[in-house]
Amino acid sequence: MEMSEAALKKIPGGVTAAKGFKAASTAAGIKYKDRKDMAMIYSQAPCRSAGTFTTNVVKAAPVKWDKDQVTGGAAAHAVVINAGIANACTGEEGMAYCSRTAAAAAQVLGIPQESVLVASTGVIGKQLPMDRIEAGVKAMAPLLDGSVQSGTDASRAIMTTDTKNKEVAVQVELGGVQVTIGGMCKGSGMIHPNMCTMLGFVTTDAAISKELLQEALSQDIKDTYNMISVDGDTSTNDTVLVLANGLAGNPEITEKNSDYMAFCKALNYINETLSKKMAGDGEGCTALFEVTVKGAATKDQARVLAKSVITSSLTKAAIFGHDANWGRILCAMGYSGADFDPEKVDLFFESTAGRMQIIKDGVAVDYSEEEATKILSEPEVTAIADIKMGDARATAWGCDLTYDYVKINADYRS
Template identity: 70%
Template sequence: MKKMDSGVTAAIGFQAAGGSAGIKKGNVKDMALLYSIVPCVAAGTFTTNIVKAAPVKWDQHIVYDCEAAQAVVCNSGVANACTGEEGYRCCRETAKMAAEVLKIPEDSVLVASTGVIGQQIPMDKIIEGVKMLAPLLSNSREAASLAAQAIMTTDTRQKEVAVSVEIGGKTVTVGGMCKGSGMIHPNMCTMLSFLTTDADISKEMLQEALSEVVKDTYNMVSVDGDTSTNDTVLLLANGLAGNPVINKKDGDYQKFLEALYEVNTILAKKIAGDGEGATALFEVKITGAQSREQAAALAKSVITSNLTKAAIFGHDANWGRILCAMGYSGAKFDPEKVDLFFESAAGRLQIIENGVAVDYSEEEATAILSEAEVTAIADLKQGKAEATAWGCDLTYDYVKINADYRS
């Protein structure tokens, strides 16, 4: 597998564009368009929140009920959530305009929005935005970058990645871009992720692969415990790589799955590390578990603990908070067998052994916890299963950002 300096335009046949449609205040990028030169099979996963934004409902229809997808229109600034029938009508009008300018079927256009909940989408700006972006579509690196910038809200940096892998004697590429910084919690988050691949793969296997990967990537991310109304992951495959079609779980499927997992793991970590107000990516690894489910429950519980997140911000090795969060996770384990370590670029240090603190250096612990990426590793010593979750520290700036988000 080869990692590439690219994004959604890395795979053959995909083009993108990003620019300003005037949805946000100031001349900032707020609309993106993604397009495949040929129809694609599509897969998707969506928010588990009962309150679903209009674009989520529209995309579920396209992914689950329609034959193909070929374009995605995304705006930032307004979420088009809690907007009733008018909100859904806006999705249809957006798709209709994109279909007209791109000369593709209306039911092959996916729509996504992110931003403030409860406001009606400014359709005049969306329509003009689609018209503006269509002529700018390109497969260039710059086009991918502009699109990634245009979908950001409180994100401080764009999030992109691409990898290539050989399948059936052909080079298959998987690329992606995402956004997410706040309202992030397991079972999807205020995140949008758009993934592209030139793999030739059946719709059934594409959905199977995406669903399998999401549970160990995006669903293992938490910034603040809030599950959004707009969470959407879309995966488009146009088959232009020319590999033998992947229509069963064989070796080729496993290679594709590994590439997809790599892309989504990188993107998930980028979301966690760019949490609102964050100064550090906080990773929690549970090893020696009896099952993946046990390990995942424990890792998620630690990553969502506000007390633990605050301790990471303070570079404080307050290990009791970690053990406490594990204890209320609902997963059964023996706390008197747990070994706990902190690890970063500054080194690795054991903090507890068999549930009891060891004689460690507080200065060394502080140095390790002062890095931009910090990992806590808990070994249950009960089995061979493991799981990893990602989050960030909890800072003063998180409150500042969300206290005046609408202003």
């Protein structure tokens, strides 16, 4: 991660790390019988909200609700999240359930209904059991707590097929004041964002205008969440929300000055870390697969090439088999739609086990297959392609494609 370590300080926790934010979770029995499946995030002070959402034409009810909240101008105070049922393809009834969930939270928290955001993840096409959702909301309100543990428990409650919870927090100095940004997310399958079945929640005590908060998020997802893929399926529920309550007391960021740049850098660290956690926890996967394309003429060209490699099923299968099948990488670059000269490409594999060049100027070099397999057997593997056309670069993240991916998705509803 390219960042000045002095400026960003990683701290324990996630959504409760910033001042004024509390979280709670409960077992509402929505689909899972043996675990917590609802979470709530609450800010003591009203927040400015920003959001980015799925590009799938089929948008789940909570996505529509949150879009309205973010663009409507009302302050945000709380988020209610459930796992198990996605509330997608549920028609007017599904929209009414978002409203009811928000109303239940507004009542117990003493805040306006329009300041409540909602998010759902899980099976598509089923209606939410509203009695359980409303009971869950009531149960969580008195449990709201600002501890690290409370935030961690919330990050576990929103999981579906994830095998581990995902959270991160950092501190950065803005205008001489310490500001904290924390986040949590879930996502393991149906992940191919232009945002994925991925839900991400970022909280900060920074004082920043709503316009700049939205711009910072919209710009950053291009290099973070939108550069990961597990399976090429763009979900109906993708949502990333950022809430800023200003309680750190830094001079409010209203222009693109050095404080704004520092905030963007910290937000990027949160988003990139969460993105990699999702890609590395892809359904059934055994490895996080990172692809960097450098020497590109434009950033966009680099993004397209890196994304094409990361989504190639053949390349993903080769990574699972620890097989240095470089032809598949070149092939995926070739059909990406981006123009480059294959006879200029240099390709390298690297991991904690070492780094080796596989191709020089489009032709295989004399390398040891055994050594390559060793490098590709680590839990994090990187491929670097230099196309020698300029100085732009981009990185994408994915995972290997395993037998277990098919097993998990063959019986997900049962």
